[in-house]
Each structure stands twice: as C-alpha cells, then as structure tokens.
Amino acid sequence: MSSVEDTPAYTKKDFMSDQTIKWCPGCGDYSILSQVQTVFAELGIPRHKFAIVSGIGCSSRFPYYMSTYGFHSIHGRAPTVATGLKLANPDLSVWVVTGDGDALSIGGNHFIHLLRRNVDLQVLMFNNRIYGLTKGQYSPTSESGKRTKSSPMGSVDRPFNPCGVALGADATFVARTVDIFVKEQRDVLLAAHQHKGSSFVEIWQNCSIFNDGAFKDWTEKKAREERILFVQHGQPLIYGAKDAQKGLVLQPNLTLKVIDVLTPEDRARVLVHDETNLVMATLLARMGDETMPTAMGVLYRVAHPVYEEGVHAQIEAARSKPGAADLKKAVYGGNTWKVEG
Amino acid sequence: MSSVEDTPAYTKKDFMSDQTIKWCPGCGDYSILSQVQTVFAELGIPRHKFAIVSGIGCSSRFPYYMSTYGFHSIHGRAPTVATGLKLANPDLSVWVVTGDGDALSIGGNHFIHLLRRNVDLQVLMFNNRIYGLTKGQYSPTSESGKRTKSSPMGSVDRPFNPCGVALGADATFVARTVDIFVKEQRDVLLAAHQHKGSSFVEIWQNCSIFNDGAFKDWTEKKAREERILFVQHGQPLIYGAKDAQKGLVLQPNLTLKVIDVLTPEDRARVLVHDETNLVMATLLARMGDETMPTAMGVLYRVAHPVYEEGVHAQIEAARSKPGAADLKKAVYGGNTWKVEG
Amino acid sequence: MHADASPGASSSARQVIDDVVVRFAGDSGDGMQLTGDQFTRTTAVHGNDLATFPDFPAEIRAPAGTLAGVSGFQIHFSSHDVHTPGDEPGVLIAMNPAALAANLRDLKRGGLIIVNTDKFTDRDFEKAGLQGNPLEDGSLDAFTVVPVQLSVLTKGAVEGLGLGAKETDRCKNFFALGMTYWLFGRDMGQTEAWIKSKFKAPFDDANLRALHAGFAYAETVELFHAGYEIPPARLAPGTYRNITGNQAVVLGLVTASQKSGRPLFLGAYPITPASDILHMLSVYKDFGVVTFQAEDEIAAAGATLGAAWGGAIAVTSTSGPGVALKGEALGLAVMTELPMVLIDVQRGGPSTGLPTKTEQSDLHIALYGRHGDAPAPVLAARSPGDCFDATLEAVRIAIQYMTPVILLTDGYLANGAEPWRLPDVDAIPAIPVHLATDPEGFLPYKRDPETLSRPWALPGTPGLEHRIGGLEKAKDTGNVSYDGVNHEAMSRLRQEKIERIARSLPAAEPEGDPDGLLVVSWGGTYGAVHTAVAQARKGGIRCAHLHLRWLNPLPPGLAEVLARYGQVLVPELNMGQLGPLLRARFALPIQSYTKIQGQPFKVSELLARIQIQASQA
Amino acid sequence: MHADASPGASSSARQVIDDVVVRFAGDSGDGMQLTGDQFTRTTAVHGNDLATFPDFPAEIRAPAGTLAGVSGFQIHFSSHDVHTPGDEPGVLIAMNPAALAANLRDLKRGGLIIVNTDKFTDRDFEKAGLQGNPLEDGSLDAFTVVPVQLSVLTKGAVEGLGLGAKETDRCKNFFALGMTYWLFGRDMGQTEAWIKSKFKAPFDDANLRALHAGFAYAETVELFHAGYEIPPARLAPGTYRNITGNQAVVLGLVTASQKSGRPLFLGAYPITPASDILHMLSVYKDFGVVTFQAEDEIAAAGATLGAAWGGAIAVTSTSGPGVALKGEALGLAVMTELPMVLIDVQRGGPSTGLPTKTEQSDLHIALYGRHGDAPAPVLAARSPGDCFDATLEAVRIAIQYMTPVILLTDGYLANGAEPWRLPDVDAIPAIPVHLATDPEGFLPYKRDPETLSRPWALPGTPGLEHRIGGLEKAKDTGNVSYDGVNHEAMSRLRQEKIERIARSLPAAEPEGDPDGLLVVSWGGTYGAVHTAVAQARKGGIRCAHLHLRWLNPLPPGLAEVLARYGQVLVPELNMGQLGPLLRARFALPIQSYTKIQGQPFKVSELLARIQIQASQA
Ligand SMILES: Cc1ncc(C[n+]2csc(CCOP(=O)(O)OP(=O)(O)O)c2C)c(N)n1
C-alpha cells in the first residue's frame, strides 16, 4: 500500500459517483451505500486503490455508485473475479458486494471456497431475504412457508443461516449488522477492513418493494433492545434495556438460555464473548428463535494465513533461487541436440 | 414403498453388476462397494427401486458396479440429478455417490443446497483427499502444504472439514466412517438409510495410487484405539484401549480436553454424546489435531420436514380442492369472448 | 385509415377507422402495464384483433421521472388481422415529461398525445433531462396535444374517500384509462368488474371513480376533436382469450402433461424474461405440476434431467446468461438420450446485455452451444398464442425421439399478447408415451428402427435395471465404450436420429408468389414479416414469405423452395444467425437483414428492405 | 522403404531404411509411456525427424491384462520429414496378449511383433478376452513374430540386487527398450544418463542392467533377422528439443509473459487432457507465474477475467465439459472487452465422451457457444511445436484487441511430441502493452481508431477510476445504456473489432498446385493432410493444401483462393464443423470429409479420399 502521505483527506462525497442511483425509494441499499462511502473516506487508502466487485442483483449495482474501480460481473461469480484480481494485484483494497441470492444461491460454491482460501478482501452480503432484481421470488434466506410469485402456497425450502454457512466453510471473520444501524454498521465495516483474510459481513437490508419490513421485528426502535444483542470480544453477552438487562448462560446440554441479570452473581454467570471460539460463534450465529435475541457485531475472528500471500511467497521463494527465471533455459529444457547446417 | 412380501431375499451377489471393475488394485473403493452391496441386500427394498446417482471421479464409477439403476452424471452435479429424480419419483431409494472433489470442489453449491432442502436420500462422499481420476491433484480436503502435480511447492489452500461444511449448511444427518471399517461402516450406512431427509456420510477412502496411506495414522490397527472415537448417542465420549481409556470433557472456554478415565468420577465428567445438538456435532466434527481423537459414527441427526414430501403435500392439497385440475378451465382462463361464425 | 386524430367530427359522432396503435407510457410506478393490460382485455372483448408489446426498464424502480424509469405498453388493434404491435403509435398517453421524451421519436406524425400537465414542472423537466417545456417550445408542432391536469382531476374525483396524497395520485392511471375508453367508445364493464375483484375498499371505489371521471371528462369537456370507432375484426369463429407467450408456454406444458399422462416437472432459476413461466406454472399444482426453484441454472437443468430419467415431462426454462449455463447438462441429455425441453426466452445479449429487451440472438448457442458433436432439435414459436402449439410440439418430439429439445421464444413473444382462439382441449391428440416394461430382450440403447430412439426405462421398473452416463455408450447395450469405431457409429446415429425428425415435419411451404423474392423468417418476427410481405405484394412486388418453425432439423423440401426463388432474404433480430446457416446448408447466395436494437422489426422497415431488395433483382 | 522386417541380413549388417513406425503396448502399469518417451528422446538425439502419439485408457489402472487397460505409445521416425505419428506400425512391442489383441488390427502386414511370452498363459488369454493362444492359432501368420521370455530374462538380469518379485518385473520395460535400441542401432547414453538421474539405488542399477541385457540379448541370440539403420533426417540447422503440445503451450505462455512484461495468471480446474498445462506451468513460479487451481471451471474463468482486469496475461485452460462451463464468463469478457485467453485442448465428445481421445469437435462451441451475439477470435495450433507460436499469437491478439481469444489444440497435439527447433528467444518480438495512465480525456470505452480496442486501465491507476460490467455499455463512456440504437452500434463495433484482426493476418496461401482440388485443414490434422496432399501430388493428382490457423476471423484472400479451385475438400475429426462454416461464408459447394473415432487421420485414409475426390472432378 502506498504511504499515508500520498493519501488525500477524503470526505464521503469523494466516494460518490456521477451515476444516478436506481434503487427503489426506501430501499435499504441507500443507507449501506452511505455507510460504505463514509468508511472508505476514513481508511487512508487512495481512491484508485479500491476495487469493488459485485455479481448481479439490486445490491450488485453497488459499484456504479462508488467513484472507485468497480466491476459488475456475473450472477454469483463475484468471489471468483475478486480472487483473480487480488491474486493479480494484492495491493488493492478489494470489496465484494453481493446479495443473498447472488452469494448463497447461485454463488454458494464460490462463496465457501473464497472463505476457505481466506483471500484478503471483504464480502458485504446484503441480505433482504428475497430476490429483488427479478421481482420477488424467495431466496435461500427466505423463511420457510414464504409466499412469493414462485411459491404461491409457501416455499418448502429451509433457509440457510448465512453466518452459519460461513462458519461451516471455515471463514476467519464473520459479522452481522443492519442497513439502518449506522454506528454499529460502521464499526463492523472497519473491523472487516482491518481483518487480514476474507471478512464476511451479513447486512440485513430492507427491500421496500418485495419484502418490506422483513426485519422490523428486530430493528424497530423498541424491538432493538429486546431482540438484539451486540456482541463484543471479552464482554459478557448482555442485552436489553438498562433497567431490564438480560444475559446468556450456557447450559450443560450445550445450549444457551436467557436469564435476567439482576445481581452481580447473575452477571458472573453470563457467558463472555470469545470471538476466536468457533463454538461460541456457532451458538451466536444460530440464535434467533422467538426466545432468543439475535447477535450482531463480530461473531468470529481468527488469524490465519492469507491465500494470496502464500501464493506470492512461493513465487518470491522461487525467484530468489539462483538461475531463476532464465527464459532461454526454460524454453530449451533439459534435452537438446544440434543439427549442423 | 412396496410391501415386504414383494421383496426377494437378497444376498450381496444380487447387487453385483456384470461390469468389470476398473479401480486400481488396493483402492479403498472396493471395500465400500462391498459394504454397500451387503447393506442393500438387507434393506428389504426391491432391487429395481434403488437408484444410484454419481458425478465424475473414480468414486463416481460406482453405479456401474451395482446391479441397480444407476446414473453416472456430470462432475459435481449428482445432487441436482438426484433431487429431480426424487421429486419425480419419491418412491425410489436414492443414493448419491461422490468424491471429495466432486462434492466439495465443483459440486459444493449443490451439495449445500441439497442438505438445506433435506431431500430424502443418502450422500456417500468418498474422501480420499485427492483428485483420483485426473491423476493426483490436491482436492479441497487435501491438507495445506500438500505437494501434488498442481502444487509442486505445496498447496496454499486450507482444507474444508466436510462434516463441518455439512453442519454449516444445516444438514440433518452427518456421519463419518472409513472404507476398511467394515462393521462401523455398515452401521452408519444403515443409519443413513433409516434417516428421513438428506443423510451425509463422509467415508475416508484410501487412494492407493495418488494418496496412499493418507489415513493410515488413524486406521492402522494400533492407531485406531488411540486416535479414533466411535460416538454413539447417549453414550459418553470415551475411547482408547480397555486399560487406558480416555474421555472428552468440555472446558469453560467452550473447547474440549482429553482426560484419562480412571475413576467413576472421571467417567462422570465425560461429555455424553447428544446427536441432536449442533454444538456437540460441531465440536466432534472438528476434532482431529494431534492432541485429539477423530470422531467416527453418527455425529448429528435431527428430524426435519423432508423436501419432496412438502412439495407433494402442496400438490395433494391443491388436487383435493373442488374443481381441481380442470384442463379446459385452465386453458380458457378467466376472460374469454366468443366470435360468432 | 389510421387514427391521426384529424380535427373535425364532434364528440357525439364517432369516426370509424380500422387500425390504431396506442402507447401508454409513464413511470415504473405509474401502473402502465396494468393500464395497458386492462385496455387490452376490453379491446379483445370488443372483438378487435390485437397485439401488444410491453417495454419496461431493467430496474425495479428507476428514479421517478427519469428516462431510465419509463415503462411503456403498446397495443395495436384493428378491425382486420393484426400480426404485430404496430410500428408507430398514433396515440400516446404520456404520464410525465420523461415518458413523452422517451417515446416521441416513435410517434406517428400527426398523432395524438395526451399529457399529464401536472407533471410538467421545471423539476420534472430536469429529471427527464429536458432543457425546457416541450409543450411550449414547438417541438410537438407535428402532433395534436391534449393537455390534461391528471393529478388535479383525479384528486377531485376521489376526494372524500379518506385516501392519502400518495394513494390518491396512484389512481390517476384509471382516470387516463377512462379517457382512453371514451376515445375509442369502449364499454368499461370488464374493467369495472376487474377493479371490484382486485381492490379492497376504499381503493376499489377510488379507482372506479377515477375511471368514470376520466370517461366523463373526455366526453364533457370535448377533449378530443373526435371519438373513434374500430369495428370488431372478422376473426375466425370460436371462443377467444387474450394470451401472452409465457402464458401460452405454461398452458402448453400443462396440456402436454395431461395429454401424455406423465407428470410435469419444471426446474428453473428466476431470470427475466423467463421467470413468469416459473411463476405461472407454480399455481397449477392441482395438475400435479412440480416446479423446482433451483439454486442456479445448472441445478435446474440437472434436476430436470433427473426428473426426465424418473419419467416426468421434464422442462427447464431460462433466458440470457442462464442459457450459457445449461450446455453441459444438455450434452449429457444428448448422450443419455433422455427427453427434456429447454425453453429459452431470448433477451438482448451478450452477457447481461439488455435483460428486458427482445432479441433472436440465441440461435447459435441453441444449435452449437455444447462441446463435442451434440446435435439437438431446435424449434421456435412465432406468436404469443403459437407458444402453446410449439410447446406441445417440443414435448412430443422430446419423448418420441428421446432427446433434449430446445424451444426458442423471446421477450417480445413472452410478454406480448394477442387474442387466441381457444383450442378444443379434448380434441388435442394424446402424446404417446411408451415406457419400457418388459425385461425380455431389453437393452437400454436398442433403437426403434423408425425413429432411432432408445427405450424410456424408468428407475423403479422391475427387471430393467441399467446404468447410463456421459461416457460414450456401446451400441445397444449402452455399456461404456472407448472404442473409436463405436464412437463414430454412435455419433452418426445421434445425428441421424435428429435428422429423422424431419420426416414427420410438414414440408416448407412459402405463402405468396411462386418466384421473385423469398423472405425467410423464424421465431417472433413472423407477424412483422408476414405483414410486410403482404403489403409488398399489394404494392406489386413479386415476393413470398417462408416461416421456419424448425431450425434443426430444417423442414423437408427447403432446398427446392429456396432454389426456386431468385432472391432470398433472411431478416433477423441478431447479427445474422439463420442466414449463414442456410447458406451453409444450401450454398445459395442468401442475404441477411439484421437489427439489434432490443425491439421487434417494424413493418415499415421490412417493407423498405423488401423494396430495395426487389429493385436490385 | 519401410521396416517390414523382411528376413535376410545378418545381425551385424544393418539394413538402411528411411521410415519406421514403432508402437509400444502394454498394461497401464507396464511403463509404456515412459519407455516410449525414452525411445523418443534417443531417436531425436540421433537426428531423425519424428512424431509420437500416446494413447492411454481413461481409467487410472484398469484391471491388469484386460483390453481396457492397454496403454500404447507410437513413434514415427524417419530420415526425411515427418508430420504424423504414422498410419500403421511396422514394429509392435506387445507386453501381453491384451496389448497384442488391441493393436493387431493397426499393424502393417508383414510387420514385426515382439511379444512377452511369459504373459501368454491361459489366464492372460482369458483376461484379454481371447479364445486361445494367438501365437499358435495362425492369426499372426501375416507377421514376423519374435517371442521373448521377457519376465524370465529380466529376472536373470537383475538377480542379486535384492529386488522383490514385483520390483523385478517392473524392470522388464527396460529390457524391451534395450532390445529395441539394438534393433535400430541406437546409442543408449541418453537413457543411461536419465536412469541414473531418475532412480535411486538399487533401482538405477536394476534398470540399467535390464536395459543392457535387452540390448545384449538381441545381439547375441540373433533375435532379429536384421538390424536397421535410419540415418538422420536433414532437418533445418539449429538446436532442437522434443516437445509436446501441452509443453509448448506452457512455454509459449511463459514467453508471452516475459515478452509483454506482464505477469502470467492461469486459472484452471483439472481435466484431461488439459491438466498438464496447469501442472507444467505451476513449476514456473520463478517467472512470477500464478497458477490458480479453482473450485471449478466457472471459478477458473471468473478468476482469469479478474486477473485480466488486474493487468495479468490471463489464461484459462480446459477440455471437454469444462469448455461448456466457461461460456458465461467469456461473454462477460466480450462485453467488458478485457484480454484473456481460453485454451481448449479438445477431446472426444459430447458430454464426458472419450476423455483421453482426440477430436476437433469444439469448433462450434468456440465460435458460437455464448448466448447473444458475442464474437470472439478463434485460432488453432497445427502441431505440438506450433502450440508455442499459436499461444504467443493468442496472447498478442488478446491484448492488442482487448478481447477474449480462444486457442484450440487437441489431445493429439497435447500429448504428441515432435522435434522442435528452438527459437532464438531473444529475437522473439516484444508483445506491446499500452496501459492507460493519463486521466486527461480518459474514457473507458474510447476506441483505438485502428484496432477499435478500448484502453486497458488497471485498478490501482490514479485518476482512471471507472466501472465495467455485463450490461450493455454506452459508446465511449462505458456507462450502462439500455438504448436500442446504442446496442446496435456497440454490437456492430464488437463484431467489427474482431473482423479487423484479419488485417494483420497473412493472406490465405495454399501449398501445391494452383488449381484442381484444394484440401482445407485446421488444427492438429495439419501434418496428416500435408503429407497426404504431398503424396497425392507425387501420384499425379492436381491438388493443393490450405491450412487455416485462424477460424475467426478467417484470413484475407480466402474467398479468392477457394473460388480458384474446382473442388474444395475439408477433412475434420468431427461431424463437419469448418466445412459448413466455409460454405456459409462463401456459398461454395465445399465438401466435408469427417472421422470421429478418437484417433487422428491416417495419411492413407486422406489419400484415398483425395483420390476419390479427384476422380470425380
Ligand atoms: C446466470 C443468471 N441467472 C439468473 C439471473 C437473474 N437474476 C439476477 S439478480 C437475481 C437474484 C438477485 O437476488 P439477490 O442476490 O438477493 O439480490 P437483490 O436483488 O435481492 O439485492 C437473479 C436470479 C442472472 N442475471 N444471471
């Protein structure tokens, strides 16, 4: 990366492109766009070093609205394009923007392989639990029984838990946030950027046309306190209104239970978040039935070697060998003979 | 399914086809074939009701050697063909046979979607941690650093944990076994068959040509006791020689530890396997570093609605409505008018 | 005579004309598709022949008021035969300046424009990228402009029903519809009934009021110089309905399932403009239809093949990039000789291209988009209603010849509508299905001597256990064979099987003159070419029209027909795909005429080209 | 004269002949490929011109002793020019009855057969599916049979080195190689050195002993009626190496990277017979080469496109079904106008087909396998060594015209070897790369007026930030455009850009007679067609040979050339793909001659066809 001096002081505006935004009024994509523009301005990276790669979907129109390099590629294949780009130029700050259909339906395989390889880039998955661009079919994150154009009697599919899939695929960074949670989203985006390796961020996003209010039971002002747990490494898993705090404790049968946190003893019983523990992350990722809050924030973060660094380290090692990169030697090979004129 | 009376008493031989087997001498596929033939003979299902669907790979030659219906399809796509078949005819006993490359590399997406949907069939994944048929490249389950034709300096990829991927994708049945573990494999195959929904069975399989001995540190007579833990629902997680038993206990930081089981108190501390607990399954699936045994057997099993049953239930519900399936009405639609002659 | 809205007649005297093209245009949120659809239904019931063409943006809701957000619906209706949605609208209903600006260049000189002046503010001009008010700068001088305060008038009409401002404004399309009904003297009963069945109170009332107010306003204020009357067309006697191509495909599939006695399976992944096939078919569960929304197009195709193996009428539908993903599964279907149908609703390519526009550019991939020599039959539907017959035919051939079949439709056919004379459902012949059941002498690749097709032997059939797959098959046994001579024999058998389909096809039969210029079309351009040739002949040009339903195999007798004409012209909505193919097959100097603008041919364009061509003869 | 092994000369007098075809055949485990490879190297060093053709089963290790398990290696060497691996072997080394049975029908009458009689037991006959002992039933009467107790003799040779029975038996291929070296009077130094470098003790010693023992045995027991001498060919002066097509592709890629100054990226998923490109390229990390083994072919193609965007020489290689999976990404490359190369090592199709056999049946998918109108340049290599030049050319065109390029090779070229005169590496011209860097006036889709290519502007370049994608692009700006007229303009520009490549291609230039019959070939059939035409002309037939390197665009002057000849014949290893294409383009009565047996053309087959064709003139 270039030195800090090179980097102009940006404002959010520097990351707005000249293209008219074509999302529907009220679409959650707007607020994510605004957050990303704000965060990009803070990262100290020159604008030309950003590359945003997307697939196809409403969410995947994202690159057009950012004044960085952008590639609106093919449905589901953004992780592949981003991997090739990052291998070709590890110096770039690469962000994949995708939707629940793009990442988890057609793109599921590239998604898990990207996470497995741990290429150093960020994946922002806008989860509106619907196919927006194709006008409202159920997606792999739609709840069972959902009635849509393609499921008039309700969908029979069970939904994926996106963070669960990512953890199953050995992701090294898994986080969850919400389009309209301005501050929390910002923190997660910053953390994702800082993480070396593939950072997966699920962003709940309201589709005002085809799945309006899908998240309102969690995101409405009042519900937030009751149904959302913002996790923080090293901090107890506590949520709820100031006067009615609740906490999570682990039961012997390896499940979680919600308790009222009234006394210091109660508090001591509450589990403490350890973002390096896969089991903790699994528990947190999969909460969400009626009785449990939904976890937001960085659920999992572990250090692992980064794919493109490994690739380029081998190249450097090979280059440093004596007699390396001798084209004539390579072309001639080991066994030659001469025919005299 | 047809009644028991219809079903002839089979022997293993009844499931052997007339095709010459073309696997290499010493290939682990032989012993799996033998087990499957044995188990099929016991299931009480008429031979013509079995359909085996495979992708491409050494393992995927499997259908040719079974005297049932068989479809050697396309690389990675067996789950899709099997899903279509099962939807078309839920009455069949459908088995997908696949390899680590077939299922987890090119076929990863179909694999996770199959498990998510919970189509009632069995997936037997022969994991030899290598691409056999294409002569020995590393696969998504090969250990990092593996030197192969395509990774002369060692592979940079991190491997998938197949059971971990399956759990991440909300599989309802996850088991692991080994080609040469005759009895244990049989038990797992029977359990997979009995499970309603998608049953995923990872079978460690020795590739005698390109990855010989990949599992010998676990499967050699002596090692078995020390490095393999056969799990059983409701039973404590204990392994090791009779006189030197070891057990697994859960630590407060949500990790497992091995203890010597010498006293009844020790025994009482040992975790008891609960195959319906996802966290337990995650812990078991992911053990395997030097200090821990590898878990074999049924790691996870939960009841969930079966995909094709849901699909056909909707059809039945629709059929039972008055005036259902009136072709003329359907073709004519709601708005017609007459033009007189 | 066309609806040129020439002044003259009073509102009470209706001018009788025989052919009109109307376009409704507004924002994506203005309900233009719905308005068009209602107008179409009423027009159909009135007895006109008609064709429609909706044209909407790729965005769900592009920013209101911009050119990108304009959604249009065109209807051509007439007292005689109609084969196209019309070249140039004679009437444009423009809900805002962007809709006006986007459509003006298509409008017929002298045509009538109804504009919603409430949306003609400076801010609206800016959003539409206009410098000033087109109503004032003389740019509409060539047209008759009828300015209406649509929003204000609608507000007045629905006042007192307790609607919010936004809700009130949403009713204005019904006001516009009411005006248009008056213009053409239409009975509103059909739309009234529809509104009542579709909307809850108070919205039913509001929309009805807007509708009636629009009608009354047109009448009362003598808005138009003339009202028009387009007498019913002399359509063939029978019962009719309006149908779009996607609807017809869906009904064709349901019918094919019923007529073959095999359950229907559709494996699909949503994609514009094919998605509606998935949507519309998913309501026919009472017919035992399984619709499988797969994780992608590859899975959809794979599941379809699996269902075919399992004995279903197995179909997969897609468009654009989805087609590119199905080649491998189709290749396997070719090798395993299983019956399946791929329905490709062509859209503007390449890559993501122009998702909501029409094109005929997938003929190449349909014919050649598989690795190796993998011949498959390809046919194309020619009109919305014909999609029904073409679908039945595709299924029939797939089963009879045990082969994947590719049916090409396109965005224009898929969303366009026309009156469709309902078939006598009982009289549609059965689709014969012969399932193998007898183990005696059964061989999975033993062929029918006539069709060369292999038996359909379903898993679950006692005694027929066998294995299939993508490796080359030995003759008869179907065992894996690496033998080169066998490979050649099997390759030629697969080819020959497809060629034999031609035996059952009707011979190529041009309509028109027996010599001169032959115009050869395929797919959705049928109507435009048909009309253009008819007009050319009226204009004294010796020419004929040959429409090809089958692209592979080509129909019998084609060589002779082509050779008979001095000139052959092949118009296509692509860069030239059928034309070269015919040259390749028949080594004749066949000419291509191509257009790739995401729009159907205009009759006038074709006519002009025919005239040029004829003048060079 | 050919090596007919006619009896006569004593072992000390060598008979001078100018052309031999030898085939080694045995079980997959018998080391036939290795034996053939050694014989090839020694033959090359001896100075013969040569061509080889390995032919191995699809199974890793098919059951020992069966027909399915037979692995073969054929070498054609000569004191004159060699362009094919030879029609009929004059010498067959058969390690077991299956190898004999599988290869007998190819053998030249009167040819020499060396058999390992230790493997001629009843059990072996049974495994090979033979009724009895072919050595005794008269079926070999037309040949000269040399029975050798290979296993027993090898055992004797390596005794005392402490090898187990299996290990001992593994050395017998070197015994056979030693015998063959004697037969052709070859110096064994090359193989001796190789054994020493390759094997550890005691296996080095064992193999050396077996080799020498074989040589000595042949000499001592006067095994053969004659030894042969094939004098060196008069090859053009220079330094030579032996090279296979896959090797040449790999070296071409490394060279292209060095000559362009851009890093090389290969995205690939293993598949026969393309895998070796991935394998062999992965050792050139010292050249900065990134090889990415992707999760599938789609990912490989996507990553390749991403790398192209990032500024790499971006290449993806595959075969068979892998090609079918890359169409969508290629379409995106067409739309985004990024340079990438797809190398398709064609194999027997359709579907999984015949994975280890050769074919030319992917021309169709290369040209037409994308949805929409998505033109891309296609070229094909003509010989193993030519793969080097063709690869360089593919990269050069991809960069110069900012386009995906498809390079076709095939299984025969990929694994076949020939002596290759080494190029002067320093003299290979640079591949010019012009990266956009100046923000002044930069537009992502502004075109070079000559090539019509757009600028290559890499992410990371200050001031050039822009967005690309698969939706139709507006002229110059590259912004998304749904405008129909723009779509037509862009479609025609994309087409025109590819056509302009022809400007820099050499004109079509047939070799041979200026009239008569023109034989047009492409790809790996070059050698066979070249030889057949030369022989036909020697035999008095007026004919010529035109080989097409470029299939899209076709070379300039082709129309005139084709028109000049009375007859045009296009032989292809498929059901006829180029032939119809030429007919389509030039509307001439071009004839196809096709073969689809997973094997290259024999010169004799082509010659016979040319004779028939000429007699019909
Ligand atoms: C290969 C392919 N298949 C299908 C489509 C059609 N398609 C475009 S976006 C989309 C789904 C979008 O859903 P999601 O990723 O959740 O994005 P959203 O629009 O909801 O933001 C589909 C099916 C396509 N463009 N390409």
Ligand SMILES: Cc1ncc(C[n+]2csc(CCOP(=O)(O)OP(=O)(O)O)c2C)c(N)n1
């Ligand atoms: C589309 C496609 N890509 C690649 C291949 C080549 N291929 C065949 S099998 C295989 C991998 C097999 O590995 P695995 O599934 O682990 O099976 P194994 O041979 O090890 O049993 C590959 C890459 C193919 N046949 N088709």
Ligand code: SF4
């Ligand atoms: S359809 Fe939904 S996701 Fe798409 S732009 Fe509109 S509101 Fe947003």
Ligand code: SF4
């Ligand atoms: S290559 Fe390996 S997996 Fe394949 S048949 Fe041989 S031993 Fe078995």
Ligand SMILES: [Mg+2]
């Ligand atoms: Mg979505």
Ligand SMILES: [Mg+2]
């Ligand atoms: Mg494997």
